Amino acid sequence: MNARAIPNPQAIHNHDDVDLPFGDDWNHAAAAIHAEHAVTTRPLYVGSITAAQRGVQGSVGVELHLAANGAWLDIGPFRLPARELRRLQHLLGIVAACIGQRPATTPPAPELTPEAGRGIVGWDLARTASELSDGGLSEGEGRP
Amino acid sequence: MSEPRPPFVAQPAAPAPPPRDCLIGTIRAAEVNPLDGSPTRAPLPVWVTDTNAVQMGEHLLTDPDQVLNLVGILLTALRIMRI
Numbered sequence: 001m002n003a004r005a006i007p008n009p010q011a012i013h014n015h016d017d018v019d020l021p022f023g024d025d026w027n028h029a030a031a032a033i034h035a036e037h038a039v040t041t042r043p044l045y046v047g048s049i050t051a052a053q054r055g056v057q058g059s060v061g062v063e064l065h066l067a068a069n070g071a072w073l074d075i076g077p078f079r080l081p082a083r084e085l086r087r088l089q090h091l092l093g094i095v096a097a098c099i100g101q102r103p104a105t106t107p108p109a110p111e112l113t114p115e116a117g118r119g120i121v122g123w124d125l126a127r128t129a130s131e132l133s134d135g136g137l138s139e140g141e142g143r144p
Numbered sequence: 145m146s147e148p149r150p151p152f153v154a155q156p157a158a159p160a161p162p163p164r165d166c167l168i169g170t171i172r173a174a175e176v177n178p179l180d181g182s183p184t185r186a187p188l189p190v191w192v193t194d195t196n197a198v199q200m201g202e203h204l205l206t207d208p209d210q211v212l213n214l215v216g217i218l219l220t221a222l223r224i225m226r227i
Contacts, residue, residue, distance in 0.1 A: 046224070047217035049210050051203040062203060064217050070225040073218075078173040078188055078201065082225055089218040091169045091190050092198070096211055098166075099196040 041068050165199075166192045 043065035053060045062076040073080050080088060168190045174183035191199040198205040205211050 044224075046221050047213070049205065049214050049217070050207070051200075051205050051210065053204070054202050060203075064221070066221050066224060073221050074176065075173075075200075076203065077175050077178070078186060079176050079183060080171060080173050080188075084171050084173060085218060085221060085225070087169070088171050088188075088190070089215065089222060091171075092211060092215045092218065095168055095190070095192055095198050096208075096215060098192055099198075099208055099211070 043067055043074065046073075164194060168192055171200075 044067075046064050046066045048061050048063045050059050051062050052058075063074075065074040067073070071082060073082075073085050171188040171190065173186055173188040175186035176183050186201075188201045189199075193199055193204075195206070196208070198211050205214070
């Protein structure tokens, strides 16, 4: 087996970047094993956040990648081990409580507009109900 | 007979200090060299600024929705890790 022909699977991020050797020394079985290892050990994309960065105009996207074996999480260039990830989640929970942005438990108050709470604009529910009770209108009539 | 004690006059409270950034904690992280993958120890302080933004190292989260987004992603990662 020609060890030089097989790149380090940890360094494979894009298969297009891999220089495939050609010739009789190409070991297909070893290459397949290494390629599968590279895929199964590739970090998992779990999400991204939008943030500002000092010295950078505008906002930047920070991607989060989780190790396939769950040993660490990458937040942009920073790598956090599992125990620190738990600690960061705890700290951010405190932060979310401090800045008052916890998920709402009640629906927001209705907007104070002239049409608020009236449903369909122009629909007089009380009048329609009254007319229906008087037998003057059948259901479906009276709609503007 | 002793002199009557003067009535207690409450002093006006001192003006509150202006809001300042608050350090919530520091995460022991490592900064990874994208070229060779070598890690370097890099503490990651987490601050809450006086404008209610969250600063993690060089990154500043000014939108509270992004903070909740990050918390949600961390919860997902923790669930995958089964921590």
